[in-house]
Structures are given as C-alpha cells and as structure tokens.
Amino acid sequence: MAKIIFLVDDSATMLMSVKNTLELAGFKVETAEDGVKAMAKLTAGLKPDLIITDINMPNMGGIEFIKKARALPGFRFLPILTLTTESQQGRRDEGKQAGATGWLVKPVGGADLLKVIKQVLPGA
Amino acid sequence: MAVQSKNNAEFKKGAWRFFLISTGFVVVLMGISLVFHSTLNFRLGRYEDALFLGLTWGVFSVSQWRLLTLSQKTVKLLPEEQVDANNAKLRYIFNRISTYVQDNLAFDNKSNVDFSAATDKHTVALSKAIGALNNQIMHLIATLNQHNDDAEFHLFDDLAAQTAQAITQYLTLSADIENALREHITQIATSLDDLKSKFNALNVNQLDTLAQVDNTQNLREIEDIVYLHLSIDNAIDEQLKVISYDTHQSALLLLDLMRHLSDDAESIVKYISNANEKNISKMESDMENSVKFIISIEKFIQNIQEIPDKLRADIDSIQAASGVIDSLAHLVDSIKEISFQTDILAVNAAIQAAHAGEAGLGFKIVADEVRKLAVNSNNAAEMIESGLEKARHTIQDGLKFKFLDEIMLQMNGASQVMIYVQQLQDSQEDMQQYYKTLFAVINQNNTKLAHDISEVLGNIQYEDVVRQRVERIQEVMVMRNDLLRQFAAQLTSDGSAEDIITQLNNTLNGYLSRESHHNNSLQAKDDEDALPKFELF
Numbered sequence: 001m002a003k004i005i006f007l008v009d010d011s012a013t014m015l016m017s018v019k020n021t022l023e024l025a026g027f028k029v030e031t032a033e034d035g036v037k038a039m040a041k042l043t044a045g046l047k048p049d050l051i052i053t054d055i056n057m058p059n060m061g062g063i064e065f066i067k068k069a070r071a072l073p074g075f076r077f078l079p080i081l082t083l084t085t086e087s088q089q090g091r092r093d094e095g096k097q098a099g100a101t102g103w104l105v106k107p108v109g110g111a112d113l114l115k116v117i118k119q120v121l122p123g124a
Numbered sequence: 125m126a127v128q129s130k131n132n133a134e135f136k137k138g139a140w141r142f143f144l145i146s147t148g149f150v151v152v153l154m155g156i157s158l159v160f161h162s163t164l165n166f167r168l169g170r171y172e173d174a175l176f177l178g179l180t181w182g183v184f185s186v187s188q189w190r191l192l193t194l195s196q197k198t199v200k201l202l203p204e205e206q207v208d209a210n211n212a213k214l215r216y217i218f219n220r221i222s223t224y225v226q227d228n229l230a231f232d233n234k235s236n237v238d239f240s241a242a243t244d245k246h247t248v249a250l251s252k253a254i255g256a257l258n259n260q261i262m263h264l265i266a267t268l269n270q271h272n273d274d275a276e277f278h279l280f281d282d283l284a285a286q287t288a289q290a291i292t293q294y295l296t297l298s299a300d301i302e303n304a305l306r307e308h309i310t311q312i313a314t315s316l317d318d319l320k321s322k323f324n325a326l327n328v329n330q331l332d333t334l335a336q337v338d339n340t341q342n343l344r345e346i347e348d349i350v351y352l353h354l355s356i357d358n359a360i361d362e363q364l365k366v367i368s369y370d371t372h373q374s375a376l377l378l379l380d381l382m383r384h385l386s387d388d389a390e391s392i393v394k395y396i397s398n399a400n401e402k403n404i405s406k407m408e409s410d411m412e413n414s415v416k417f418i419i420s421i422e423k424f425i426q427n428i429q430e431i432p433d434k435l436r437a438d439i440d441s442i443q444a445a446s447g448v449i450d451s452l453a454h455l456v457d458s459i460k461e462i463s464f465q466t467d468i469l470a471v472n473a474a475i476q477a478a479h480a481g482e483a484g485l486g487f488k489i490v491a492d493e494v495r496k497l498a499v500n501s502n503n504a505a506e507m508i509e510s511g512l513e514k515a516r517h518t519i520q521d522g523l524k525f526k527f528l529d530e531i532m533l534q535m536n537g538a539s540q541v542m543i544y545v546q547q548l549q550d551s552q553e554d555m556q557q558y559y560k561t562l563f564a565v566i567n568q569n570n571t572k573l574a575h576d577i578s579e580v581l582g583n584i585q586y587e588d589v590v591r592q593r594v595e596r597i598q599e600v601m602v603m604r605n606d607l608l609r610q611f612a613a614q615l616t617s618d619g620s621a622e623d624i625i626t627q628l629n630n631t632l633n634g635y636l637s638r639e640s641h642h643n644n645s646l647q648a649k650d651d652e653d654a655l656p657k658f659e660l661f
Contacts, residue, residue: 011588017581087643102660107585110578
C-alpha cells in the first residue's frame, strides 16, 4: 500500500514539481494551497504518512498549520517537514517549536528530497 | 611687422577670451542642465522632450565650436596692415556690447520660474537665442571684413547693439533656466532611479554647496532621501544579482539534466531497435520451427495412441492362426493312429496268410500292400506335422519381427520428439533470457530517467524561490514609491520630511531584514558556516 504524502504550498510550480517527484517514487500525494485548506482536508479525514509544508502562505502560514495539525488526534508523532525559502536559524527554531520534524530549504532536488523522506519514513 | 604679428596674436587671444567668457559659462551651465533634464524627461517617459533637449545641446555645442573656428579663420584672413585698425574697431564694438550687456542683463537668483512648465518654452527660446547670437556674431565679423578700410566706427553701433541684445537674451534665458533648475530640484527627487548614476558621480561637497546656495533644510532632506533611495536600490540590485545567478544556475542545471534525459531516452530507443534487428529474425525462425516441432509431436502422439489397437489385432490373428494349426495337428495325430492300426492289421493279415499256405498267397500280397500304405500314411502325417510346425514358427516369427519394427519406428519417433522438445525448450529459454535482459536494461534506463526527471522537477522550484524574491522587491518598491510621492507632495508645503525619511529608513531596514531570513545562494556558495539546506530536528 503506497504511503500518502500531504503537500501544502501556495505555489503551483512547487506542487507540480514535488508531486511528480514523489509520485514517480511511488508515493500517493495529496495537496493543499494553504494552511486553511490543509486543515480542512485533515479534519475531513485525510490520514497522511508524512506532511511537507511551505512556511509563507496566504490565509494560514506553515508554522500555524503545523501547530494546529499537531493538536489533531493521531497527528502527534506524524513526521512533518517544512520546505521553504526561509533559512534563518530563528525561523528554524520557530518551526521546531511548532512541532516540525525537519527543515528543508528550497530548492531541493528530487534525490535529496527522497533521501530525507526515507529518513523520516523508514521503509518507504 | 613683429608688432603687427603680436597685435594679431593678442587679437586672436582676445577673441577667444571673449567667446569663452560670454558663452563658456552658459555652455557649461546649459550642459549640466540639459543633461539633467533630458535624463529626467527620459525617466519620466517624456522621450520626445529628452530627445529635443539632447538635440538642442548638440546643435548648441556644434554652433559654438563652429563660431569659434570661424572667428579664428576670419581673423587669420585679415591682412597684417589692417590688424591695428581692426583691433581698434573690435575694441570699440566689444565695449559697446559690454555696456549693453551690463545695462540690460539682470541676474535674478530669486526668480520663481516654474521649471517643469517652462522647460519647453525655455529650451525653444534658448535655442533661438543661440541661433540669433551666432548669426549676429557671424554677421558682425562679415561686416567687419567688408569694411576694412572704413574708419566710420559708428557704422557698427547698430550691429554691436543687436549682438549685445542677442547675448543678453541668451544669458537671461540661461539664468532663468539655472534658477528654475535650482528651485525645482524636487522634480529630480521624483525620478531618483535616473539620478542614481548622476548622484554617484556627484560628490557630497557638490551637494553641500547646492544646499548652501538655497533652501538648506530642503536640500539636506532631498540629499537624505536620495541616499536612502540609493541604499534601497543597492539592496534591490544585490537581490537582482542573486536572481540572475539563480536563474542562470537553474537554467544550466536544467539544460544539463535535459541532456541526460535525452541521452537516456536515446539509449533505450537504440537498445530496443538493435535488439529488434538482431533477434526478431532469429525469433521468427525459432517460432516456425517450434510450430513444426509441435505438429510432429502431435503426429507421434497420435501414433502412440493407435499402438494398442494394432497390437490387439495382431494378437488376435496370431491366436486364430495357432488355433487352426492346433486343429490341423489333431488331424495329423488321427492319420498317424490310423496308419499305425493299418500297419498292425497288415502284419496280422500276413501272419494269417502264412497259416493259409498257398491259398493265402494272394492275401499275403494284399497284406503287404496295406502295410506299405500304412507306412506311407505315417510318412505323410509326419511331413504334414513338420510342415504345420514350420508354418506356426513362420507365423510367430513374422509377427514378432513386425512388432519389433513397429517398436523401432516408434522409438525413432520418440527420440525425434525428444530433440524437438529440447529445441523448443532451448528457444523458450533463449526468448526468456532475451526478454529478461531487455527488461533489465529498460528498467535500468527507466530508473535513470525517473531520477533525471525528478531532478528536473526539483529544479523547477527555482521559479518559486525567484518569484518570492521578486515579490519582496515589488513590495519594497511600492512602499518606497508611496513615500517618495508623499515627499514630493510635501515639498509644495512647508512641512518637514523628517517623518518620511524615518519611514524610508524603516522600509530599507525591513526589506534587508526580510531578505536576510531567506536563503541566498550567492552567499551560501562562499559561506562555509551557512546553515544546512536539510536539517532534521
């Protein structure tokens, strides 16, 4: 059964590129354009194996989304990676505090992305 | 002659000085003002005005140069003996001109000419004035040459007056433009983009001097704003460099990856087409053979299925033949028994004939003949028996050979079938191996293709990185332009621009701070202490 990765980013290019990379690697991919839409999908019953989210998004940013997702039942130990242009230590700390599992700075090549995913999703 | 030459040289020097003093100042001033305003107009999108100003400056410079050259030539053409007289005339004329100019020219530093509204008017007027002045001076020189021998100096009064008027008009217009330029320098502030390069060249001292001449407070604020603006532009420039670098790198990477993709795809196509050429014909003949083998095997199986029926028929016929032979054997035994009893009967008859003596002689002959018959019968029976035995052997042997032949034939068929089966198995293994290799190669190439495609897709993320950077630039530019607009509006009132300067400062610092939060590939390239691109908490 293919693992489900939930991709949250406001950029259509990002969604397209990362979705295709992950699908080529055999994952099932769900997407959302911002934190609000992502939360709606999670509360509607989506149970991903991994979440990859952008930080700067309209309506609801990545940090807030991570906090809210972590509060949902069954999402306490789910791996959540950020994929953002932000690289400053302060922002990384914010992400870590919100409950992110790892911090990835855009752009990330397909091989590198899959390597990190394998680290947080053993057996994937 | 020596004195004349000296006078001539002095005259030339004087003529140079005159033109330089009268027009040099204006040339320089106009040069600066025209360059400033043509660039300003260009940045404001008033390309026709900019072109017109540029052309005016060009025409003006050329005409000045031509004028100086012409005056020099004209002077050179004068005969030596007339130099003194001409010098006297020229001094007279220059004095008249000087008086007119001094009387009529009033530099009004406080003149409030609306530069932006008057620019075009001034430019046209100035260009006309320059033309008129040039004509006047040329006319003056020509007239001077025509009247070399004429001692009537007053003939030149009107001409000198006209020339002086032209110079006065020209200098007045220039002064107006200069004043307008100084008073309306605020317009320059609204097109700071354009002025960036100019102000970089213009040192602080020059700005300070400008500030001392007029409204010090205003000019200092303008200076502050210009420098802040330049700082924002520099910050944007830095990011544009990063964007350019990222775009370039991304394009190179994408090109490289696309080449890989193309190579991989090509190698698959090549491999498959080669494999086809080499193997298809062989596979086709293998298939044909396989079909033949299968037909042969089918026939053989049919034969094997017929064997039990044949065998049963053969056994039946053997049993029938044996039965006939057996019944014939009984018959032979009966003949033998009859022959034996006949022999005993003949012996008894001979004994009885001997007892009868001569009377029994005929009977004895008959008894002998009967005995011969019995012996012959026995011989015949044995011959039949032996014949029957032979016949039975022959039938049995015949059947046995026929059966063996059949078996041998079937055995041959079976061994042929074994070869066919082996060949079929070989072809099947060949085909399996062929497809296994083909799939392995295709699979390997597909993995490479998938990897390359995934890398290409990863690189598309540069678009998002660059887009965000451009959006931040757009944001800071909108904020800056708003503040500059506020500042321009404030200049018409007497208020201070201190608040706007603070806001502009905050805008710059905010932008720099936001930008520092984001990954900078140009800095990361050289910075060994840069934070990692991937970090697991």
